[in-house]
Amino acid sequence: MTASLSLMVQGTTSDAGKSTLVAGLARVLARRGLRVAPFKPQNMALNSAVTADGGEIGRAQALQALAAGVAPHTDFNPVLLKPSTDIGAQVVIHGKVHAQLSARDYHEYKPIAMQAVMASWHRLVRDYESVLVEGAGSPAEINLRDRDIANMGFAEVADVPVILIADIDKGGVFAHLVGTLALLSPSEQARIKGFVINRFRGDQALLDPGLRWLEERTGIPVLGVLPYLHGLFLDAEDAFPTASIEKSVPRIKVVAPALPRCSNHTDLDPLRLHPEVDFEWVGPDAPIPAADLVVLPGSKSVLADLAWLRTQGWDRYLSRHLRYGGKVLGICGGFQMLGLAIDDPLGVEGGLGAGAGFGWLQLTTSMSNEKRLAQVTGRLAWCDAPVAGYEIHMGISSGPALERPFAILDDGRLDGAVSEDGQVVGTYLHGLLDRPETFRSVLHWAGARDVETVDLPARREVDLDRLADAIESSIDLEHLLAIMQPHGEASRGRV
Numbered sequence: 001m002t003a004s005l006s007l008m009v010q011g012t013t014s015d016a017g018k019s020t021l022v023a024g025l026a027r028v029l030a031r032r033g034l035r036v037a038p039f040k041p042q043n044m045a046l047n048s049a050v051t052a053d054g055g056e057i058g059r060a061q062a063l064q065a066l067a068a069g070v071a072p073h074t075d076f077n078p079v080l081l082k083p084s085t086d087i088g089a090q091v092v093i094h095g096k097v098h099a100q101l102s103a104r105d106y107h108e109y110k111p112i113a114m115q116a117v118m119a120s121w122h123r124l125v126r127d128y129e130s131v132l133v134e135g136a137g138s139p140a141e142i143n144l145r146d147r148d149i150a151n152m153g154f155a156e157v158a159d160v161p162v163i164l165i166a167d168i169d170k171g172g173v174f175a176h177l178v179g180t181l182a183l184l185s186p187s188e189q190a191r192i193k194g195f196v197i198n199r200f201r202g203d204q205a206l207l208d209p210g211l212r213w214l215e216e217r218t219g220i221p222v223l224g225v226l227p228y229l230h231g232l233f234l235d236a237e238d239a240f241p242t243a244s245i246e247k248s249v250p251r252i253k254v255v256a257p258a259l260p261r262c263s264n265h266t267d268l269d270p271l272r273l274h275p276e277v278d279f280e281w282v283g284p285d286a287p288i289p290a291a292d293l294v295v296l297p298g299s300k301s302v303l304a305d306l307a308w309l310r311t312q313g314w315d316r317y318l319s320r321h322l323r324y325g326g327k328v329l330g331i332c333g334g335f336q337m338l339g340l341a342i343d344d345p346l347g348v349e350g351g352l353g354a355g356a357g358f359g360w361l362q363l364t365t366s367m368s369n370e371k372r373l374a375q376v377t378g379r380l381a382w383c384d385a386p387v388a389g390y391e392i393h394m395g396i397s398s399g400p401a402l403e404r405p406f407a408i409l410d411d412g413r414l415d416g417a418v419s420e421d422g423q424v425v426g427t428y429l430h431g432l433l434d435r436p437e438t439f440r441s442v443l444h445w446a447g448a449r450d451v452e453t454v455d456l457p458a459r460r461e462v463d464l465d466r467l468a469d470a471i472e473s474s475i476d477l478e479h480l481l482a483i484m485q486p487h488g489e490a491s492r493g494r495v
Contacts, residue, residue: 004125005034005484008155009196010135012166012176017198017226019060020234020467021165022134026068027468028477029130037076037128038064041117042136042150044081044089046263046300047236050373050390055095056080059266063235064132067464075120079113079149081106084261084301084349094120097371097394100348110147114157117149121158130484133160140183152188161193161483168207169199169228174214181218193483194223196475201228224475233273233463235266250278252448256295257314258283259305263298264392267331270433270456271295276448284308288317293327293446296334298430301349302365302395306337306357315358327446328360328424332393335416335426339363339397348394360424361417363399370394376429378409382418385441389429401426 007025011018022038029036038061049062055074065072074095081089084100091098091106093116101109124131137144139151147153155162166176177195184192195214200207204225211222254271258281271279282288299305309315318328330338339357344367347353357365377388387407406416406427416427425445433439434456443451471477 004128005130005481005486006125006133006158006160007130007480007484008133008135008160008162010139010151010155010162010164010192012138012140012164012180013170014137016167016176017165017196018134019064020232021196021198021226021471022132023060023064023067023234023464024467024471025132025480026064027464028471029132030067030069031468034129035070036068036130036132037070037073037124038068038134039075039121039124039131040077040134040136041121041154042079042081042113043077044083044136046082046261047266048080048082048264048392050375050392051076051095052375053095054373056092056371056373056392057095059235059264060134063460064134066460067468075123078116078120082263082300085304090300090348095373097369107147110149114147114149114153117154118157121154133158135162138180139188140180142183152184152191155191156187160191162191163194163196163223163480163483164192165196165198167198168225169201173197174210177214178217181220192220194221194479196223197225199228200225221476221479223480224471226474227470229467229470232467233269233459234467235269235460247278248275251276251451252293252443252446253278253280253289253291254293254295254446255280255282255289255291256297257281257309257312259297259299260284260308261299261301261305263300263333264331264430265297267297267430267433268295270439270454273456273459274439274451274454276451277443284312288314291321291326292448293329294318294321296328296330296337298331298392299333299337302333302336302367303342303344303349303353303355305333306342306355309337318358322360322423326423329442329446330424330426331432332428332430333395335361335428336365336395336397338424338426339365339399339401341365342395343367360419361399361401361426363397363401363417365395365397367395372428376409376411376415378407378415380438380441381405381408381414382445383441385437386435387429387432387438388435389427389432391428392430393428407432 026036043058045058047059052071057077061076062072080092083089088102136150166173338361341364343354348367371394372391374391401417404418405414
């Protein structure tokens with residue numbers, strides 16, 4: 001079909017390391033001079049990014065594009081599902097909102113979604129020398145096998161070789177690999193060309209007998225064992241980061257609610273990772289500690305998450321926090337919550353409704369069917385420092401608070417709002433804290449002076465190279481490249 005080298009990474013579980021391995025392999029192949037594209041047929045995630053062609057894709061695919069040295073494109077993730085309820089999601093096709101569908105309705109829609117997947121696939125294998133595909137969850141989810149477009153359903157149609165990755169740190173790695181293989185059909189089993197074991201720590205000599213048993217039992221080679229890379233920073237696909245980070249003496253305390261439908265929580269990674277910021281995600285029913293700064297993050301279901309905040313006592317906490325001189329920053333959905341009211345007359349976030357906001361900014365927000373997607377640059381209004389970020393929102397805000405903007409954008413628009421007393425700030429810009437100058441200015445506003453400068457984009461590049469180095473030293477790359485040879489024989493077991 002094509003001369004492009006292709007490989008699909010599937011996992012025995014969610015968070016087995018699929019996104020990480022694809023990102024690392026993308027950097028490895030790019031180092032070897034190949035033009036590489038990442039590809040995830042279907043992604044379910046609330047962390048997303050804006051692409052060069054003005055669409056929306058999963059955050060992990062944007063990171064993988066960075067690793068490959070190419071601009072993010074909607075073809076890298078043609079189907080993105082953004083859950084708005086436990087049984088429904090906003091369906092994004094080729095970067096644009098298509099519909100709000102229940103899980104049952106989306107299952108019926110999958111054959112049409114598959115057409116979008118294959119259209120993107122054909123463009124990528126035409127335009128790139130290598131395409132690295134990431135699966136979703138596990139291929140052994142029996143209830144999801146029918147009409148599957150995310151794992152083996154795609155691999156079979158596109159005739160792509162597959163490697164299977166499992167996380168040994170969670171335990172049960174051999175059961176995960178053998179069990180997953182046993183639940184696949186014979187043609188799917190033949191498609192798996194190798195295993196990778198992820199997050200190993202210890203003496204590999206003690207693991208080797210198990211690896212030999214696994215190869216003898218399955219007839220499938222173990223391509224490598226990736227070490228546990230402590231402190232590796234890569235943008236999370238969806239789950240809240242849980243790893244503890246050792247800090248020096250902090251200069252500022254920052255907390256943020258772990259909203260049930262939190263979106264783009266990676267916006268807060270600069271705070272979480274900074275050595276002088278004591279940052280804490282506060283989960284449900286957890287005590288809310290005193291803080292200098294509270295950040296309300298983005299939300300896929302603003303009204304529902306706003307109601308959740310009230311049930312958790314955040315309204316009372318925030319009133320007390322502001323009364324004692326604390327600062328509040330709202331990003332996107334969090335910005336909308338800071339206003340007087342939110343109206344969703346069309347039910348674009350999963351249900352019809354309207355509700356009162358916290359009322360600290362004199363503005364109202366109305367949800368609409370049209371989503372604003374843009375990469376933007378500008379200057380902070382309060383100090384003329386540079387700012388850059390991206391917009392992903394469906395609400396339109398209006399009111400006198402907007403006359404005191406957070407930022408003046410280069411396209412002539414104003415963004416966000418600052419309260420009259422300067423304690424409350426809201427913005428639609430995701431990713432604004434990635435830029436060191438903006439980060440320093442926000443911390444200065446929140447009360448921290450002379451904080452260390454940390455360049456998050458530079459840190460991300462260092463860790464991508466670190467990951468690629470680990471892959472090159474731990475995985476049999478010549479065997480892997482042989483698996484990827486474009487002979488179109490993936491389904492017939494030739495390597």
